[in-house]
Amino acid sequence: DQQVKQNSPSLSVQEGRISILNCDYTNSMFDYFLWYKKYPAEGPTFLISISSIKDKNEDGRFTVFLNKSAKHLSLHIVPSQPGDSAVYFCAAIPDTGRRALTFGSGTRLQVQP
Amino acid sequence: EAQVTQNPRYLITVTGKKLTVTCSQNMNHEYMSWYRQDPGLGLRQIYYSMNVEVTDKGDVPEGYKVSRKEKRNFPLILESPSPNQTSLYFCASSKPSGGQGRDTQYFGPGTRLTVL
Numbered sequence: 001d002q003q004v005k006q007n008s009p010s011l012s013v014q015e016g017r018i019s020i021l022n023c024d025y026t027n028s029m030f031d032y033f034l035w036y037k038k039y040p041a042e043g044p045t046f047l048i049s050i051s052s053i054k055d056k057n058e059d060g061r062f063t064v065f066l067n068k069s070a071k072h073l074s075l076h077i078v079p080s081q082p083g084d085s086a087v088y089f090c091a092a093i094p095d096t097g098r099r100a101l102t103f104g105s106g107t108r109l110q111v112q113p
Numbered sequence: 114e115a116q117v118t119q120n121p122r123y124l125i126t127v128t129g130k131k132l133t134v135t136c137s138q139n140m141n142h143e144y145m146s147w148y149r150q151d152p153g154l155g156l157r158q159i160y161y162s163m164n165v166e167v168t169d170k171g172d173v174p175e176g177y178k179v180s181r182k183e184k185r186n187f188p189l190i191l192e193s194p195s196p197n198q199t200s201l202y203f204c205a206s207s208k209p210s211g212g213q214g215r216d217t218q219y220f221g222p223g224t225r226l227t228v229l
Binding site for chain 1 (some may be wrong): 117135146148153154155156157158161170171203205217218219220221224
């Protein structure tokens with residue numbers, strides 16, 4: 001039973017438009033959320049995070065929104081660029097000391113020039 | 114350059130032949146971890162280590178062993194590999210940033226293992 005779900009395996013958008021990647025979680029113990037980006041043949045790299053005490057965090061073209069009541073978060077990329085084409089993983093950490101990231105299955109984003 | 118390195122990057126082996134995947138970080142991080150990535154399942158934690166000589170099981174530890182004798186190294190050992198351990202493996206490290214696991218984990222490039 002996956003506790004973090006990314007229901008869209010792939011997404012294609014035009015360059016310059018907005019990309020919206022979605023993530024749902026079931027474990028109410030999660031209180032910190034992260035997005036990682038992964039290129040082929042490389043490890044995931046950290047992109048942006050949000051604490052459960054916030055509902056929005058912005059870093060340049062990337063914004064993460066958190067809706068705790070719906071147990072839903074989303075990553076917005078504006079404007080999308082071809083270099084953003086990668087697999088995006090949503091991850092969550094519970095409010096315990098183990099530091100284990102629980103990952104979603106990933107969404108492959110393709111930004112068309 | 115700050116990095117996490119893994120070796121080998123690719124490995125094909127046969128059932129039952131012991132193997133070790135090495136992981137090393139040069140950032141003086143206390144926390145290190147191993148994950149495996151399988152299609153449709155994302156990354157799942159195998160083992161983690163809070164510091165030298167301190168290791169514990171993650172979500173999918175069966176069939177794996179680890180050791181942490183030095184701060185920079187965290188090898189993953191498969192004593193008797195089986196085909197269901199065919200996967201993409203990632204090592205990660207991080208430095209605590211105020212407790213409760215809010216630190217960002219840095220990942221190695223991955224090791225693709227095939228067990229025949």
